Amino acid sequence: MPTPIIIANWKMSLGVSASVKLALSVSHKVIGVKNKEVVLCPSFTSLGRVGEAIAKTSIKLGAQNVFWQEIGAYTGEEAPGTLRELGCQYVIVGHSERRQNIYETDEMVHNKIRVCLQNKLVPIVCVGETYVERQGGYSNDAVFYQLIKALSGLTLSGSRQLIIAYEPVWAIGSGHAEDPIEVGKAFRLIHRTLHDLWPERIIKKHIRIIYGGSVDARNTRRFTQLEFFSGFLVGTSSLKAEEFAGIIKAI
Numbered sequence: 693m694p695t696p697i698i699i700a701n702w703k704m705s706l707g708v709s710a711s712v713k714l715a716l717s718v719s720h721k722v723i724g725v726k727n728k729e730v731v732l733c734p735s736f737t738s739l740g741r742v743g744e745a746i747a748k749t750s751i752k753l754g755a756q757n758v759f760w761q762e763i764g765a766y767t768g769e770e771a772p773g774t775l776r777e778l779g780c781q782y783v784i785v786g787h788s789e790r791r792q793n794i795y796e797t798d799e800m801v802h803n804k805i806r807v808c809l810q811n812k813l814v815p816i817v818c819v820g821e822t823y824v825e826r827q828g829g830y831s832n833d834a835v836f837y838q839l840i841k842a843l844s845g846l847t848l849s850g851s852r853q854l855i856i857a858y859e860p861v862w863a864i865g866s867g868h869a870e871d872p873i874e875v876g877k878a879f880r881l882i883h884r885t886l887h888d889l890w891p892e893r894i895i896k897k898h899i900r901i902i903y904g905g906s907v908d909a910r911n912t913r914r915f916t917q918l919e920f921f922s923g924f925l926v927g928t929s930s931l932k933a934e935e936f937a938g939i940i941k942a943i
Contacts, residue, residue, distance in 0.1 A: 693921065693922060694896075694900050694922050695727060695728065695729055695922075696727075696728050696729070696921075696922055696943045697728070697729040697731065697855065697900060697902065697922060697923035698728065698729070698730050698731070698924050698926065698936075698939060698940045698943065699730075699731040699733060699754065699782070699784075699816060699855075699857075699902070699924065699925045699926065700718070700730075700731065700732045700733060700926055700930030701733050701756065701784060701787075701904075701925060701926065701927050701930065702733060702734045702735065702738075702930060703735075703756070703927065704735055705931055706734065706735070706738065706931070708737060708741050711734045711735070711738035711741065711742050712738070712741050712742060712745050714931070714933060715732055715734070715742045715745040715746050716745050717933035718730070718732065718751065718937065719745070719749045719751055720933075721934065721936075721937035722750075722937055722940055722941075725750075725941065728940060728943060729752060730750070730751045730752065730940060731751070731752045731753070731754045731781075731782050732746065732751060732752075732753060732754065732930075733753075733754040733755060733756050733782070733784055735756065736755065736756070736770055739753065739755060739775075739778045739779075739780065740778050743779040743780075747779070752781050752782065753778070753779045753780050753781060754780055754781065754783060754784065754816070755770065755780045755782070755783045755784070756783075756784050756787070757769075757770055757784070757785075758771075758772050758785070758804055758807065758808060758813070759771060759772075759804070759807075760800065760803035760804050760806065760807045772808060772810075772811035772813055775811075775813060776811060776813065781813065781814060782813065782855075783804070783808050783813050783814070784816045784818065784857075784925075785801055785805055785808065785815045785816060785817050785818065786801035786804070786817055786818045786819070786838070786842060787818045788818060788822075788859060788861040788864060792861075798837075798838065798841035798842060799841070801817070801838075801841070801842045802841060802842050802843070802844075802845075802846075805817060805846060805854075806846060809846065809848075809852050809854075814853045814854065814855060815854060815855070816855045816857050816902075816925065817842055817843070817854065817857065818857045818859050818904070819835050819842070819856065819857070819858060819859070820858055820861050820905070821835060821860055821861060822834070822861045823861065823862035826862060831860075832881055835878060835881055835882065836885050839856070839882065839885045839886070840885065840888070843886075843889055844889065848894050848898040848899070852898055853898055853900075854898055854899045854900075855899070855901075855902060855922075855923075856882055856899065856900070856901045856902070857902050857904050857925040858875065858878045858879065858882060858901065858902070858903055859903070859904040859905045859925065860878075860905050863905030863906050864904070864905050864906070864927060869905055869906040869907060869911050869914075870903075870905055872914045872915050875903050875918060876918045876919060879901050879918055879919060879920040879921065880919065880920070882901055882920070883895070883920050886899060900922035900923065901922055902921070902922050902923040902925055903915050903918075903923075903924055903925070904924060904925030904926065904927065906927075906928070907924045907925075907926050907927075907929055908929045908935060908939070909929070909938030909939050909942060912924070912938075912939050912942040912943065913942055916943055923943065924939060924943075926939060
């Protein structure tokens, strides 16, 4: 298994002071943890302070969004260079909440991935089916087309890295994680789809596949033995330092 990565997505749940407090608490609880990558993704307004709080630790900083242009008149957006200046190494791209609430399209997701790779940021690309798609038997189609539209035409070379986060939309924040058997099927579909874009040597060197959707310390081990598993994208459970540390240590 590649080096596992555990990513905290704090969404819009915490203010600056609370974010710094949580970052410090997590850093204390994971002292001594080795051979794992831990990433915290606070809100944009907290990035600078959280980055300072974890600067002397092994924890890495990530952003929840990026714009696909490097500079210009784009009010309210975040430039990739600014994220790098703040110390970010990772960026969540294409999360279902942005697709639903901000009407983010597959083309936008593709452009954001491209600009991340050009600016030495690792995109965490979220894909997953909605409840309606699942009930209609279109889960595989939804994931396949999201991947193809997001990744086609991109080059992975040098030190460029890419993370695919499978997050069934209906499971996010529900408290009910997807059945590991079904996650395993989704991982295999993702891996096969990646083969439509790159050879195996590129996939092994540059891409990791992770799971997200109501992950907690109690169900973590159900996923860790899955083929192609490389980590978790954690939402609600990452807001409690003890719970998040338990997930990290369980891998």
